[in-house]
Amino acid sequence: MILAIDIGNTNIVIGCIDKGKRIFIERLSTVHTKTELEYAIDIKNVLDIYHIHREQLDGGIISSVVPKITKTAKLAVEKILDKEVLVVGAGIKTGLNIRIESPEQLGSDLVVDAVAGIAEYKAPMLIFDLGTANTVSVIDSKKNYIGGMIYPGIGVSLDSLTERAAQLRGIGLEAPNDMIGKNTIECMKSGMIYSSAAAIDGIIDRLEERLGEKTTVIATGGLAKKVIPYCKREIVLDDDLLLKGLYILYEKNNKK
CATH class of the missing domain: 3.30.420.40 (ATPase, nucleotide binding domain)
Known part of the structure; x- marks a missing residue:
């Protein structure tokens, strides 16, 4: 263990x-x-x-x-x-073929996600990691890590909104009962959840168009459970992706 x-x-x-x-x-x-x-x-x-x-x-x-x-x-x-x-860092064996301009700049969490994704799912794939920042890792059909995206996480967006609007305070990150809010709090909840879900759906559409083929889409991270159920695209929710990747890397670097 x-x-x-x-x-x-x-x-x-x-x-x-x-x-x-x-x-x-x-x-x-x-x-x-x-x-x-x-x-x-x-x-x-x-x-x-x-x-x-x-x-x-x-x-x-x-x-x-x-x-x-x-x-x-x-x-x-x-x-x-x-x-x-x-x-996880310089000198560790990952087996990941990173095809970006500066591979050393790739966050260790994205490396770990990609290692687990390639081991468990069919390429090409998109891996969404939803946390403080939302990241998208793009892995092509040959299992190369070819790049990705970074954009503000839902918590960061909510904090930015409430800091700049004195009347908008103290809401949780859960969807309201109806997409069409009937009060300020419901409107904010709906806006946060559904705009995030729509962004993910839209990013998948555009990246698949860019790649020219359908992809396997995986989502992980602390906030994934709150957003992914409201997406229209088929997305695999994998809470354990990071742990799986860390286990693979541990085994790869501790072979006798």
């Missing part, structure tokens, strides 16, 4: 995987000011909830898009496991 951690701008995803099977997945808030010990306590508490002990864990792997926290989290996990932890 391994401990897999993905550090994002808003959340830290923590999970354990045993022989490719997810044991659990949880999320913690990303806090830039926490110390190595504080993160170690947080992670240890999650493991304790699921009755997982150090002796059961063969190792750990981390992907991160928050450089300030990466080293702190690595030291925290190593404090728990008492062994070196793998970090």
Whole structure:
């Protein structure tokens, strides 16, 4: 069994995987000011909830898009496991053929998503990761990572709207009962959810037109569950995509 951690701008995803099977997945808030010990306590508490002990864990792997926290989290996990932890980055074997101008700029989370997507689904494919930012990874029919898109996440869009409109405050990210809102809060909820879903449908249409063929579409990320049910296109919702990718990379880089 391994401990897999993905550090994002808003959340830290923590999970354990045993022989490719997810044991659990949880999320913690990303806090830039926490110390190595504080993160170690947080992670240890999650493991304790699921009755997982150090002796059961063969190792750990981390992907991160928050450089300030990466080293702190690595030291925290190593404090728990008492062994070196793998970090997705330069020098790690991925098997991914990245065809973009500066491959080193590709976020580790997108690398992990793509590795899992190629292993589990049919190419060509589009992978939507919905979080603080929404990202789209484009993988062609030859399983090459050829580029993608980045645009504001639904939470960022909502925060921007409420910061600039004094009367628009305190709404949750769930769809209203009717697409046509009957009050300000319902109108905002509808606008957030349905505009996000329509954007995803539209992006799929345009990318398939650009590629000249139909694609497999996968969605993952903390906010995917809130938006994907309202999309019209066929989209596979895979909450475990990051964990699957981290497990594959751990195995690939720890072969005896």
